[in-house]
Amino acid sequence: MSTSIARDLTTEIIEAQPTFNVGTELRNEAWTQFKKLGLPGTKHEEYRFTPVTRHLEKKFNLSKSNPDSNLSSVADYLIPDLDANVVVLVNGRFNALLSKVVSLESEITITTLSEALLNNTVARAHFNKYVTNESDAFAVWNSAAWQEGVFIHVPENTSVNKPVFILQLNDASTEQVVTQTRILGVLEKGATVSVIEKSDSIGNEVVFHNFAEEWVIKEEAHLEYCKIQNDAGKICQVSNSVIHQTTSSKLNTFTLTLNGQLIRNNLHILIDGENCESHFYGLYLLNGNTLADNHTVVDHKKPNSFSNEMYKGVMDGNSKGVFNGKIFVRPHAQKTNAFQSNRNIIISDNATVNTKPQLEIWADDVKCSHGCTSGQLDEEALFYLRSRGISETNAKAMLLYAFAAEVLQPIQNETLKSYLDQLIADRLQKNF
Amino acid sequence: MNYRTMLSIKNLQAKIGEKQILNGIDLKVNAGEVHAIMGPNGSGKSTLASVLSGREEYEVSGGEVDFLGKDLLELSPEDRAREGIFMAFQYPVEIPGVSTINFMKTALNQIREYRGQQALDAVSFLQLMKEKMKLVEIDQSLLNRSLNEGFSGGEKKRNEIFQMAMLEPKLAILDETDSGLDIDALRIVANGVNKLRNKNNATIVVTHYQRLLDYIVPDYVHVLYKGKIVKSGTKELALELEAKGYDWIKSEVTVA
Numbered sequence: 001m002s003t004s005i006a007r008d009l010t011t012e013i014i015e016a017q018p019t020f021n022v023g024t025e026l027r028n029e030a031w032t033q034f035k036k037l038g039l040p041g042t043k044h045e046e047y048r049f050t051p052v053t054r055h056l057e058k059k060f061n062l063s064k065s066n067p068d069s070n071l072s073s074v075a076d077y078l079i080p081d082l083d084a085n086v087v088v089l090v091n092g093r094f095n096a097l098l099s100k101v102v103s104l105e106s107e108i109t110i111t112t113l114s115e116a117l118l119n120n121t122v123a124r125a126h127f128n129k130y131v132t133n134e135s136d137a138f139a140v141w142n143s144a145a146w147q148e149g150v151f152i153h154v155p156e157n158t159s160v161n162k163p164v165f166i167l168q169l170n171d172a173s174t175e176q177v178v179t180q181t182r183i184l185g186v187l188e189k190g191a192t193v194s195v196i197e198k199s200d201s202i203g204n205e206v207v208f209h210n211f212a213e214e215w216v217i218k219e220e221a222h223l224e225y226c227k228i229q230n231d232a233g234k235i236c237q238v239s240n241s242v243i244h245q246t247t248s249s250k251l252n253t254f255t256l257t258l259n260g261q262l263i264r265n266n267l268h269i270l271i272d273g274e275n276c277e278s279h280f281y282g283l284y285l286l287n288g289n290t291l292a293d294n295h296t297v298v299d300h301k302k303p304n305s306f307s308n309e310m311y312k313g314v315m316d317g318n319s320k321g322v323f324n325g326k327i328f329v330r331p332h333a334q335k336t337n338a339f340q341s342n343r344n345i346i347i348s349d350n351a352t353v354n355t356k357p358q359l360e361i362w363a364d365d366v367k368c369s370h371g372c373t374s375g376q377l378d379e380e381a382l383f384y385l386r387s388r389g390i391s392e393t394n395a396k397a398m399l400l401y402a403f404a405a406e407v408l409q410p411i412q413n414e415t416l417k418s419y420l421d422q423l424i425a426d427r428l429q430k431n432f
Numbered sequence: 433m434n435y436r437t438m439l440s441i442k443n444l445q446a447k448i449g450e451k452q453i454l455n456g457i458d459l460k461v462n463a464g465e466v467h468a469i470m471g472p473n474g475s476g477k478s479t480l481a482s483v484l485s486g487r488e489e490y491e492v493s494g495g496e497v498d499f500l501g502k503d504l505l506e507l508s509p510e511d512r513a514r515e516g517i518f519m520a521f522q523y524p525v526e527i528p529g530v531s532t533i534n535f536m537k538t539a540l541n542q543i544r545e546y547r548g549q550q551a552l553d554a555v556s557f558l559q560l561m562k563e564k565m566k567l568v569e570i571d572q573s574l575l576n577r578s579l580n581e582g583f584s585g586g587e588k589k590r591n592e593i594f595q596m597a598m599l600e601p602k603l604a605i606l607d608e609t610d611s612g613l614d615i616d617a618l619r620i621v622a623n624g625v626n627k628l629r630n631k632n633n634a635t636i637v638v639t640h641y642q643r644l645l646d647y648i649v650p651d652y653v654h655v656l657y658k659g660k661i662v663k664s665g666t667k668e669l670a671l672e673l674e675a676k677g678y679d680w681i682k683s684e685v686t687v688a
Contacts, residue, residue, distance in 0.1 A: 384525040387485050388539040388595060389513035402529025432538060
């Protein structure tokens, strides 16, 4: 299926594979699988709007190692006033000097993934169990070639007071950067933690960040997860997130995409227990030439769970938005409630959006709904605001902001919420 | 005639698409007056209100409108509001995510800025709001909610009058404000309008029925038919229309 050029790139990557000390066996399996899958070309159904492979072909030398970064402070990339555990990866390497873990060891384990895979039985038990070799070629590539990552473990019945802030910086001020990073998080029974994952790229050279993560939320555990994609530089990012939920667990995710050249998020939620609750919200406010593609899958494997998905987008400039939302309800998953909505506003003539819901329901006693809309700003609402003396620019900003800010609802941490709120207000020029 | 002409409409013609709706309207409104525009369905009443408030889907194909010495038709909808025109909508729009309070604060301060006045601080704004809330008998909890979202017909119309009270327009245009109101809601809305009347402002009441005019008593009544004012008179004209229906006007026009 993939084009011949894409196949060449796959071979090029395999031939240039570096050697790693950790997890060699799993890596070798992944390389074999990667070779089989090959990178997805433009004819690949899942990537037909999002030419990551072509972008790599055109812009990257994939046999080159990353430059060193002399970054000495990450102050500019933190969330102001957020009291958090900070984990910093720069160009795919853990940076101990810039990181700071403040929570007690009894509350949470935060280490590098390579260290965890050597010493931690929990990490070894769960690593690579959810990002499987059948999945996306980029995820498999990551399983083969991850450079470094973070392992997070919250013990039973423990609520972590301070959020974990994972900052992934790509410093491309001198030359191209290609990073492959990975997170594994395990929340034991009744554990609660909030995680914020942010990426930033620096400099004008190209960046490719192939990211994968696995989250295991055991019985009655609760994960709050927020991803912020606001890179200033020329980043192409593919992010594969797999979240596994068991009985009575709770999940809130929020994905905010503001900047980047080519962004692809695969979010895969496995609801493998009863009475689970998952809310996954997303917002993409795009301009310039940004392309952002959110592919989500929620897989209800067991009965009596609830999932609610809401993604919204505002497309300006030449930007492109893509949304693809799959819901599976397996034969045994009776009494499932699954809701999905994707709403888009296009504010420039050159912007586009492609949205597609896909529901596969095998159980007969379920409540599922989905809705996709794309359109312009409501002219009648705009006129109403203007007729009260509000300028056209401000009226537009007001409407767009109201549209967008709805997805912030589930965010609990007030500092984080106001930070995100400000990002959204700034982007939509709601400066009044 | 009067030394304070507020609005002067001369031979106003307007169309939507290819359809001509207003065929030469002449109307003069002075400060302190209430004018009622009546007429059968499709006569152009709402079009007139829309053209005056600056709805862009209508194309003005002729005539002129002077508002306090300014060419109204040249102004954007927001500038018309800033100059002192207010339209109470027949169908107020629901806007999720925008609270009435924030909306009014933004509107009021943009109008003040246009007029070279300082923005109101939070305290003075709240004070003003409380005062106006009382005037139109609207509850604060309603104003904290998203603009008109899930409001009943009466609540929406009351919210319109609340906004009018907040913005203190020179000329208010009430477009079918009575539609969808029960008698109690009608009374509250009309009371609000009456309390806001003074010698420096004027009101145009667009309505199909005479009923509203029992509460908001007009100085002049004009009958619009086929995009023209075919008859003008005092409030008695409205009563006559109520008794005889519009057919009487139609035949009179045909004969003429």
